[in-house]
Amino acid sequence: MADLVTAMTTMEDIIANLTPERPLLMVDADEVLLQFVARLERFLLDVGYELRLESFRLSGNIFDQASGDRADAATCKGLIARFFDDCVDDIGAVEGAAEALAALSEHYQPVILTNVPKRCRARRQASLATLGLDYPVLANAGEKGPAAKRLASAAAHPAVFIDDLPPQHASVAAHAPHVHRVHFVADPRLGPLLPKAEHAHIRLDDWPALQLHLTDLLSS
Ligand SMILES: [Mg+2]
Known part of the structure; x- marks a missing residue:
């Protein structure tokens, strides 16, 4: 099978x-x-970002840990692509x-x-x-x-x-x-x-x- x-x-x-x-x-x-979200949260912390579960979306809820700034749409897209490459089988x-x-x-x-x-x-x-x-x-x-x-x-x-x-x-x-x-x-x-x-x-x-x-x- x-x-x-x-x-x-x-x-x-x-x-x-x-x-x-x-x-x-x-x-x-x-x-x-x-x-998915639990693993994404861990990945983001590892690369200097933070997911705040303020609403049911990813883009707009990812923040740069050092500056506290909200990540823009292109940054979110790049982080999620990298998440799949690094973590898809974990x-x-x-x-x-x-x-x-x-x-x-x-x-x-x-x-x-x-x-x-x-x-x-x-x-x-x-x-x-x-x-x-x-x-x-x-x-x-x-x-x-x-x-x-x-x-x-x-x-x-x-x-x-x-x-x-x-x-x-x-x-x-x-x-x-x-x-x-x-x-x-x-x-x-x-x-x-x-x-x-x-x-x-x-x-x-x-x-x-x-x-x-x-x-x-x-x-x-
Ligand atoms: Mg789904």
């Missing part, structure tokens, strides 16, 4: 290996499967994610749909596998609606999309409205900063609750 999963690197590869009769789980990585799993996905795999076929830079895709996949999350990984850029539509067209209902970012729920609602959309924010400090995404069907922030919901969805 591991070799087969490693060989799936493109949308075409992943679609060719989907089973049309099985329901689909499209799962985001950062802040759904992986503790991010811990969200509690309960591997166990829940393993159980859900009895009925669903998971695909990890992540906006990781393409150059980091293989490292992300290898890291997820070591965390017990050995599933196909598709590196997406920008909105996820078009990719969700293509993946869902190759699998059975229900097709489910799980992500922390509200604009991604709007994108999937626009491109693939039949997909069931779960808004999930793993970090307990971030969750309260953000209400349920308008275009998601439900908001859940822990994997045991999500597992129950997705199991119930199969019989509804």
Whole structure:
């Protein structure tokens, strides 16, 4: 299985290996499967910056530790690119994610749909596998609606999309409205900063609750 999963690197590869009769789980990585913000905070401190969780965004919440100045958009973008290069395979799993996905795999076929830079895709996949999350990984850029539509067209209902970012729920609602959309924010400090995404069907922030919901969805 591991070799087969490693060989799936493109949308075409992943679609060719989907089973049309099985329901689909499209799962985001950062802040759904992986503790992205917690690791980003540590990285930023190491390079002289600080993340202040004042709102649900990165750009605008990163400050230069020495001067106290807010980092501008270009600096934030550069820091996040460097974070992926340095840390993409050193991010811990969200509690309960591997166990829940393993159980859900009895009925669903998971695909990890992540906006990781393409150059980091293989490292992300290898890291997820070591965390017990050995599933196909598709590196997406920008909105996820078009990719969700293509993946869902190759699998059975229900097709489910799980992500922390509200604009991604709007994108999937626009491109693939039949997909069931779960808004999930793993970090307990971030969750309260953000209400349920308008275009998601439900908001859940822990994997045991999500597992129950997705199991119930199969019989509804
Ligand atoms: Mg995310």
